[in-house]
Amino acid sequence: MIPHDLRCAYLVDPLAVAPERVRLSWVPGSPQRAYHLELYRNEPWLDSPGTLFWDSGQVESGDCVDVAVDGPALVRGRRYTWRVRVRDAAGDLSEWSDWAAFEVELDPAGGWHASWIGLDRARDRVTPPTGAGPVDPLAKALDPAPYLRRAFSVDRPMASARLYVTALGLYEARLNGQRVGDGFLTPGWTDYTRRVLYQAYDVTGLLVLGENVLGAILADGWYAGFVGFDAKRAGAHYGTAPELLAQLVITFADGAEQRVGTDERWQATVGAIRHADLMMGSREEPSLEPRGWDAPGFAAGAGWLPVRCRDLDAVPVLADPGPPIRVTEEIGPAAISRDAHGRQIVDFGQNLPGWVRLRADGPAGTVVRVRHAEVLDADGSLYTENLRTARQTDEYVLPGGPAVLEPRFTQHGFRYAEITSDVSDMVARVVHSDIGVAGTFESAEPWLDRLSEIIDWGQRGNFISIPTDCPQRDERLGWLGDAQIFARTACYNRDVAAFFGKWLDDVADAQLPSGAFTDIAPLLGARGPGARGPGARGPGAPAWGDAGVIIPWTMWKMYGDRTVLRRHFGAMTAFMDFIEQANPDYLRTRELGNSYNDWLTPGPDQTPPELLATAYWAHDAALMAEIALAAGRADDAAGYRALRAKIGSAFSDAFVTADGRVVSGTQTAYVLALHMGLIPFDLCAAAASHLVAAIEAAGWRLTTGFTGVGYLLPVLSSCGYSDVAWRLLEQRSLPSWRYMADHGATTIWERWDGWTAENGFQSPAMNSFNHYSLGSVGEWLYRFLLGIDQAPGTAGFGDLLLRPHPGPSVRWARGAYRSVRGTVRAGWEVNGEQLTYRVEVPPNATASVRVPSAAPGRVRDGSGRPPVSVAAYLGALGAEEAVFDAGPGIHEFTGPALDVRSRF
Numbered sequence: 001m002i003p004h005d006l007r008c009a010y011l012v013d014p015l016a017v018a019p020e021r022v023r024l025s026w027v028p029g030s031p032q033r034a035y036h037l038e039l040y041r042n043e044p045w046l047d048s049p050g051t052l053f054w055d056s057g058q059v060e061s062g063d064c065v066d067v068a069v070d071g072p073a074l075v076r077g078r079r080y081t082w083r084v085r086v087r088d089a090a091g092d093l094s095e096w097s098d099w100a101a102f103e104v105e106l107d108p109a110g111g112w113h114a115s116w117i118g119l120d121r122a123r124d125r126v127t128p129p130t131g132a133g134p135v136d137p138l139a140k141a142l143d144p145a146p147y148l149r150r151a152f153s154v155d156r157p158m159a160s161a162r163l164y165v166t167a168l169g170l171y172e173a174r175l176n177g178q179r180v181g182d183g184f185l186t187p188g189w190t191d192y193t194r195r196v197l198y199q200a201y202d203v204t205g206l207l208v209l210g211e212n213v214l215g216a217i218l219a220d221g222w223y224a225g226f227v228g229f230d231a232k233r234a235g236a237h238y239g240t241a242p243e244l245l246a247q248l249v250i251t252f253a254d255g256a257e258q259r260v261g262t263d264e265r266w267q268a269t270v271g272a273i274r275h276a277d278l279m280m281g282s283r284e285e286p287s288l289e290p291r292g293w294d295a296p297g298f299a300a301g302a303g304w305l306p307v308r309c310r311d312l313d314a315v316p317v318l319a320d321p322g323p324p325i326r327v328t329e330e331i332g333p334a335a336i337s338r339d340a341h342g343r344q345i346v347d348f349g350q351n352l353p354g355w356v357r358l359r360a361d362g363p364a365g366t367v368v369r370v371r372h373a374e375v376l377d378a379d380g381s382l383y384t385e386n387l388r389t390a391r392q393t394d395e396y397v398l399p400g401g402p403a404v405l406e407p408r409f410t411q412h413g414f415r416y417a418e419i420t421s422d423v424s425d426m427v428a429r430v431v432h433s434d435i436g437v438a439g440t441f442e443s444a445e446p447w448l449d450r451l452s453e454i455i456d457w458g459q460r461g462n463f464i465s466i467p468t469d470c471p472q473r474d475e476r477l478g479w480l481g482d483a484q485i486f487a488r489t490a491c492y493n494r495d496v497a498a499f500f501g502k503w504l505d506d507v508a509d510a511q512l513p514s515g516a517f518t519d520i521a522p523l524l525g526a527r528g529p530g531a532r533g534p535g536a537r538g539p540g541a542p543a544w545g546d547a548g549v550i551i552p553w554t555m556w557k558m559y560g561d562r563t564v565l566r567r568h569f570g571a572m573t574a575f576m577d578f579i580e581q582a583n584p585d586y587l588r589t590r591e592l593g594n595s596y597n598d599w600l601t602p603g604p605d606q607t608p609p610e611l612l613a614t615a616y617w618a619h620d621a622a623l624m625a626e627i628a629l630a631a632g633r634a635d636d637a638a639g640y641r642a643l644r645a646k647i648g649s650a651f652s653d654a655f656v657t658a659d660g661r662v663v664s665g666t667q668t669a670y671v672l673a674l675h676m677g678l679i680p681f682d683l684c685a686a687a688a689s690h691l692v693a694a695i696e697a698a699g700w701r702l703t704t705g706f707t708g709v710g711y712l713l714p715v716l717s718s719c720g721y722s723d724v725a726w727r728l729l730e731q732r733s734l735p736s737w738r739y740m741a742d743h744g745a746t747t748i749w750e751r752w753d754g755w756t757a758e759n760g761f762q763s764p765a766m767n768s769f770n771h772y773s774l775g776s777v778g779e780w781l782y783r784f785l786l787g788i789d790q791a792p793g794t795a796g797f798g799d800l801l802l803r804p805h806p807g808p809s810v811r812w813a814r815g816a817y818r819s820v821r822g823t824v825r826a827g828w829e830v831n832g833e834q835l836t837y838r839v840e841v842p843p844n845a846t847a848s849v850r851v852p853s854a855a856p857g858r859v860r861d862g863s864g865r866p867p868v869s870v871a872a873y874l875g876a877l878g879a880e881e882a883v884f885d886a887g888p889g890i891h892e893f894t895g896p897a898l899d900v901r902s903r904f
């Protein structure tokens with residue numbers, strides 16, 4: 001009965017939320033007809049909730065997500081507690097929920113009494129790495145990490161303390177010898193010329209009476225380090241040396257405050273970290289650590305310099321709306337071997353993002369080197385060519401005596417590590433944005449479970465502050481095309497509402513004055529005239545720039561988030577206007593940017609670029625109509641429907657023939673035209689059969705690249721060809737998902753043929769083994785195979801459509817999706833001639849359950865009731881489904897199974 005899982009801005013009790021992002025959500029324990037919220041002004045040290053600030057009264061609404069505080073303005077820097085109770089259809093009122101809390105972001109203008117500080121040392125840009133080779137030349141080009149400190153004293157008992165901190169670069173905050181918080185690679189990546197994000201920590205327990213020391217270690221990170229491949233430039237995309245901004249606010253019981261901010265009173269030096277770079281790796285010499293520097297009693301003598309200090313500038317410093325990057329798992333070695341040169345190779349059994357922690361004991365001065373790679377060469381040595389110029393190498397100079405060693409300001413994509421010297425207790429620390437598990441999937445077939453696991457690992461491997469394309473080579477960029485094709489899969493796998501909420505601001509920051517969204521976000525600093533590469537200011541390619549519409553729509557669809565639609569509505573309309581102005585005849589033939597088209601098709605990409613571009617534009621217009629409606633802008637919705645109709649006719653005139661063929665005949669051309677509703681209704685069946693013929697002609701294999709692949713199986717299952725969808729899923733020969741899995745993939749590869757038995761590795765110029773995009777088939781596993789879907793036009797999983805697409809070779813499959821309205825479960829099992837479909841509908845949702853059957857009239861629910869109706873089953877031509885209405889709870893349906901064997 002009692003509402004639970006209370007969140008603010010998708011986070012649990014966040015300590016800094018922008019007021020406009022304060023949206024409350026909860027999971028009701030019963031069908032909700034009305035809710036009642038209470039919000040209190042609170043102080044962190046109070047045992048009581050505080051004083052009542054706003055009482056919603058009873059609000060007649062089933063909404064339990066994206067609920068605004070419709071009361072007095074929230075006060076910056078203050079804490080609020082809240083609780084909720086709900087009334088069900090019978091009029092019964094639940095108990096009050098447990099208390100939840102949030103604190104409001106500091107005033108970006110007046111809330112900071114601190115300055116940017118850094119190590120006062122002029123620094124030139126480092127020289128670019130040239131090819132492979134030992135780490136040393138590079139180490140000479142990178143600078144040691146600055147250590148910054150300030151001692152201060154507290155002379156009376158404290159009630160609470162908050163540390164607000166960020167960096168241009170990366171920071172690790174220290175207070176009285178302790179690390180503050182459990183986040184890594186903070187503050188994450190944004191375009192630091194547009195916005196800087198800070199984190200807030202409760203540090204009450206770390207302070208003492210008397211002398212205290214606040215400190216931080218800085219590193220170059222995305223700000224001043226190596227990122228991307230722009231001209232193989234040597235880092236410094238945004239600035240040349242890291243800086244810190246911090247403000248400690250101590251509150252006493254009488255409400256008085258003491259602040260300690262970064263200013264000219266701080267001192268700086270360098271220590272054990274000789275260099276630390278996200279791509280290149282790090283080098284530490286523990287013997288150079290100024291021991292005790294971050295704790296009281298330390299005498300900061302010679303070697304500690306006054307800091308360089310500058311005032312805050314116009315770039316806003318804002319609360320981080322995303323989830324922190326954390327160590328989410330530790331994985332020990334699966335095997336240890338020697339390569340042909342006798343070097344020790346540790347296999348962690350999983351391609352992962354993060355680093356290795358180890359214990360070493362050796363004479364002082366011994367160098368321990370850890371090199372990382374995703375795959376091994378034929379002689380058992382690390383294969384690093386595909387890393388391009390990224391070194392992924394960590395080094396330690398042993399202090400003498402035992403030491404536990406791990407880097408903190410780098411990040412590697414690897415499964416294998418080559419480790420010199422005598423070490424023990426090696427552990428791979430998995431480091432990525434802490435996006436909780438949302439979906440679970442299991443079946444009778446290990447290969448299918450494996451596929452779902454490697455899709456999820458691809459996501460974990462790349463969701464690191466932003467959705468990167470790959471976590472290992474010299475790239476690691478937020479490519480919009482990859483993100484949009486995978487976004488729905490990403491939501492089924494993991495809780496990414498806050499993650500994408502943060503990144504959509506990066507996408508908006510990158511938007512060009514023309515209105516065009518870009519290929520990547522955040523943009524890198526290379527923006528001047530003549531700049532080339534992805535950081536340069538050109539419009540995004542079709543299917544890349546379009547992410548600026550597709551992803552907000554996906555957030556609304558999956559989370560019922562209207563706030564994100566309103567926040568980005570202006571940016572989205574500017575993008576739509578940009579395309580329309582350039583293409584007044586409604587065929588998108590101009591402003592195609594880098595036109596990557598159907599990127600990385602297994603063979604030649606024969607889909608005409610203007611076809612793909614126009615299809616995506618039509619899709620954008622259709623989504624914009626839904627977006628406008630959901631955002632309360634009915635007039636705009638009508639405008640976008642009209643636009644969609646014009647693009648639709650232009651598309652069919654240009655690309656669809658009278659017999660339902662789509663120009664070029666590629667699988668992607670059919671898939672896009674069908675998915676985006678661009679085939680006249682009476683020709684859809686013909687177009688779908690042409691698509692199947694194209695698949696058959698390819699030997700029942702797919703020929704799609706990044707752009708078509710995500711919609712391929714959903715289109716087949718929506719057009720009566722789930723048998724063909726299954727056939728592609730089961731396909732073991734190239735190109736196929738199973739080929740990867742059969743050949744040792746533990747994450748989705750960038751290319752279907754990343755490695756083949758015939759040719760070995762693909763060209764090292766572009767061959768990542770951890771690229772999530774082709775994993776966009778994950779959406780089909782949840783939405784179609786298990787049948788966890790929503791009624792068309794609805795969002796936020798209140799109105800479920802549960803319709804499974806069982807396959808011929810799998811006896812059972814089941815899974816769950818933790819939606820914003822609670823967990824939806826679905827699973828099917830075939831026993832002889834009988835199909836059983838079991839579902840669980842969460843308390844505040846209803847479902848239309850559609851059970852495909854050879855005799856739908858004979859399907860029964862758990863109480864023996866027949867279906868309310870029989871309808872055409874979309875998954876198989878001519879087949880039917882039994883339709884049931886289901887309320888909250890667990891339901892089971894059994895009836896004669898449909899013959900789902902392939903008809904071909």
Ligand code: BGC
Nearest residue numbers: 469470475479481482596599
């Ligand atoms: C990236 C892709 C990206 C593409 C653009 C590649 O280098 O790895 O994932 O979308 O460039 O075509």
